[in-house]
Amino acid sequence: MSHCSDRLLHNVLLLTVVAILLSLAACGKAPANSRDVVVIVPSATANEPAPELAADDLSMLQTAGATSTDADAYVVDPATGQPTEVPLTPRRTDGQVEYGPRRSDLLAQNVDRVEQILRGEAADGPFDLLGLIASAVRATSPPGTLLILSSGLSTEGGFDLRQVGWDASPATVAAQLKARGLLPVLAGWQVVFSGLGDTAGTQPPLPLPQRTTLTGYWMAICHAAGAPSCRADEMTRPDPPSRSKTAVPVVPVPTVQSVRGPHGSTSISIPNDELFGFASASLLAGADSILGPLAAKARSGHLTATITGYASPDGGSPAYNLALSRARALTVRARLVALGLPPSQITRVTGLGTDGETSQACDVNGQFDETVCALKRRVVVLLTPVPSA
Numbered sequence: 346m347s348h349c350s351d352r353l354l355h356n357v358l359l360l361t362v363v364a365i366l367l368s369l370a371a372c373g374k375a376p377a378n379s380r381d382v383v384v385i386v387p388s389a390t391a392n393e394p395a396p397e398l399a400a401d402d403l404s405m406l407q408t409a410g411a412t413s414t415d416a417d418a419y420v421v422d423p424a425t426g427q428p429t430e431v432p433l434t435p436r437r438t439d440g441q442v443e444y445g446p447r448r449s450d451l452l453a454q455n456v457d458r459v460e461q462i463l464r465g466e467a468a469d470g471p472f473d474l475l476g477l478i479a480s481a482v483r484a485t486s487p488p489g490t491l492l493i494l495s496s497g498l499s500t501e502g503g504f505d506l507r508q509v510g511w512d513a514s515p516a517t518v519a520a521q522l523k524a525r526g527l528l529p530v531l532a533g534w535q536v537v538f539s540g541l542g543d544t545a546g547t548q549p550p551l552p553l554p555q556r557t558t559l560t561g562y563w564m565a566i567c568h569a570a571g572a573p574s575c576r577a578d579e580m581t582r583p584d585p586p587s588r589s590k591t592a593v594p595v596v597p598v599p600t601v602q603s604v605r606g607p608h609g610s611t612s613i614s615i616p617n618d619e620l621f622g623f624a625s626a627s628l629l630a631g632a633d634s635i636l637g638p639l640a641a642k643a644r645s646g647h648l649t650a651t652i653t654g655y656a657s658p659d660g661g662s663p664a665y666n667l668a669l670s671r672a673r674a675l676t677v678r679a680r681l682v683a684l685g686l687p688p689s690q691i692t693r694v695t696g697l698g699t700d701g702e703t704s705q706a707c708d709v710n711g712q713f714d715e716t717v718c719a720l721k722r723r724v725v726v727l728l729t730p731v732p733s734a
Contacts, residue, residue, distance in 0.1 A: 379413045379415065381417075381489075382485055382487075383406060383416075383418045383433075383489065383490045384484050384491050385420045385463065387463060387466045388496070389423045389468045389494075390468045390472045390496075390546075390589050390591070391547075391587050391589040391591055392546040392548035392595065393495065393546070394540070394543055394544075394583070394587060395466075395467075395585040395586060395587050395588050396463045397494075399578060399582040401539075405490065405537075406418060406455075409433050410434050410435065413434055414434055415434060416432070417432055417433060419481075419485060420462045424467070426476075426477065427480075429462055431455060431458050431462065433452070435447070435451035436451070465588075466588075467588040469589065469591045471502070471593065472594075475502045475522075475528070476502045481493075482529055482530065482531065486533075487532065487533025488533040488534070491531070491536045493536065493538045494539050495538070495541070496544055497538065497540075497542065498542075498544070498548060500594040500596060502527075503525065504518075504522065506559075507596055511558050515561040518562055519565035523569045530570065531570040532573075535572070535573065536574065537577075538563055538575075538578060539577075539580065541556070541563060542556035545586065547595055549595070550598075550604065552602060553603045553611070553635075554599075554601065554635050554638045555598055555601075556603065557642070599619075600619065601613065601616070601635060606727075612726075612728075613728070614723050615726070617724065619632070620632045620636075626669065626673045626676050628677075632680065640681045643686050643690060643728050644686050644687065647730070647731055648690065648728040649692045649730075649731060650686065650690055650692065650727065650728055651692055651693040651694070651726070651729075652674045652677050652681075652724065653694075653695050653696070653725045653727075654674035654677075654696040654723075655696075655700060655723050657718040657721040657722045659713070663698055667696055668698075669698075670696030670698050677726070678691055706721065707721070
């Protein structure tokens with residue numbers, strides 16, 4: 346009888362352990378004595394905001410420290426390529442994992458230490474992001490997460506955007522870099538890019554189509570380098586001024602301007618010359634290269650769009666300019682819908698003509714300036730997140 350009781354007790358305990366392990370797995374918690382590594386790669390050049398962690402990035406570090414008994418972050422110095430290790434798992438002074446009342450405070454201190462190190466980073470050399478990534482993966486062995494805080498506008502090394510330009514095929518670019526042996530080995534690394542296209546200093550803002558192309562380049566490079574997972578973090582990060590004093594080259598960008606506004610809105614100003622011929626409301630053949638990524642961004646991000654047309658005051662009557670600006674705005678609306686943007690996400694379409702300006706608005710020092718007038722002929726698309734209920 347005693348033997349049967351022992352076997353019954355053993356089976357009950359075994360089933361209990363299995364149930365606990367399954368429960369932990371379902372909750373996404375790491376098993377005991379697990380290792381979790383996050384390597385943070387800030388490029389920190391003069392032409393991009395100083396490196397800061399987005400909310401999702403902070404959550405990643407906090408989760409690693411909370412669920413692993415051996416979690417570490419490594420912050421790679423962009424000037425030297427050398428890593429600084431920061432333990433994330435809360436520990437007591439004797440080295441044992443802290444499970445007591447100080448656990449939350451210790452975890453917060455560990456994550457804050459990572460942020461402090463990042464706030465001191467500043468590049469003092471060329472902007473070679475491929476080279477920096479190659480240095481970063483030598484910080485420790487995979488598996489792990491590679492968090493790349495960078496605008497991605499590399500101007501040195503194997504991937505120089507000034508040479509690649511904005512019209513190349515991302516897959517072709519990645520394949521050529523791989524054939525030349527210029528890609529880092531990313532096998533075992535979950536790669537997250539945060540801040541792609543964010544600019545500062547002398548680097549002009551990146552228009553939406555080029556931001557999309559830039560993301561395509563780095564996703565293709567990441568996959569070609571063997572990473573099992575590659576994604577771009579769309580979270581908004583703080584944009585403090587760069588701390589780097591070392592000038593780096595500017596990457597030329599087209600004239601479409603994209604400006605981030607309040608409440609997560611983005612204003613995209615498209616010169617009429619990029620979309621229309623002279624005095625015409627019919628789209629040029631290449632207009633989809635601008636409007637296609639814009640429609641995709643609004644659709645996938647569930648953003649509402651308002652479309653406003655403007656004219657310059659240097660020709661035509663106010664009534665003519667008003668009619669032309671509205672016709673062009675309606676043409677843009679129709680094309681965005683044809684490219685897949687639901688009509689319900691377009692909340693307003695209007696033309697403002699010259700918006701009350703006179704011909705003197707194009708003058709510089711009393712002389713007519715066509716460059717100034719050309720900037721006034723435009724279609725502005727404002728993308729705004731739908732407020733949460």
